Amino acid sequence: MVSIGELSQQTGVSTQAIRYYEQIKLLPVPKRAGNSYREYDDSDVERLQFVTRARQLDFALGDIAEILAFRDQNEPPCQYVMNVMAQQISAIEERIADLQRLRDELATLHRAGLTMPEDIEMKQCVCHLIKTGLSNEDGNDE
Amino acid sequence: MVSIGELSQQTGVSTQAIRYYEQIKLLPVPKRAGNSYREYDDSDVERLQFVTRARQLDFALGDIAEILAFRDQNEPPCQYVMNVMAQQISAIEERIADLQRLRDELATLHRAGLTMPEDIEMKQCVCHLIKTGLSNEDGNDE
């Protein structure tokens, strides 16, 4: 039996986060010691480690809750997990593409800013570039 | 003079978001018509367009507020903007690298899941892979 502080140390999850997970029913309500302190056992440690590992894979807490719910009923959640994973992968790939586009645009603006004359007027300042982009007069995406 | 709804249409920013920007002092307190409706002029339109453009570049509202504060004092904020941009660019590149690592890890797990036998036991289920990764017994990053 370990206290919340020990559980925190063993898993690297803050005590507040552990209480939060309990609150949103990701972790079961734990037993209490005589002094009303929470007490955890090995299965709690394992469950919380599962959660942190899934969080490292950027699974949403809601998804993790569903996966654990399957597990709690001894149904293998694999099919569900595989689906979540596939969705995660495409979502991440979209995010990467978005960020690459954004980085390119920012890099272009930044380079343009570097080549600007020292005696800056508002009209040719980087701020102007923020407004207009690099003179593409037509808006493009949604 | 345009109403908040017209400003919203001209800029693509929702009326609630406009009121929110006013609340956090990103937009000035507007004049009111006799009926207490907000009234905006061209400078408000321009300012809000600047904000949306900067948001498209993923600038935080706090950064945008600082940039506009310079502008409001007729100081060219270019140096500041250039710094924010440079920070943004490296932050974005880090995020991209993180996401690429994550995607690779997920893709590996997903592939491993596809090759698993149909008669699944918990021990060899994808869930197990979530917990352990692909048998790398040593933790790696911070």
Next chain:
DNA sequence: CTTGACCTTATAGTAACTATAAGGTTTAGC
């Protein structure tokens, strides 16, 4: 004179927590 499309304010909710306040418990040292 009512219906619908506007506008107003204020408040709560989102995700995944962190931080703070205000207090109870336990252990170690003096």
Next chain:
DNA sequence: GCTAAACCTTATAGTTACTATAAGGTCAAG
């Protein structure tokens, strides 16, 4: 026996950039 620290407890507010909702006032058309 007392005090200080290092734990634990609950409840609440804050973070970011908004969206959604409630409950109501205003205005133009029919």
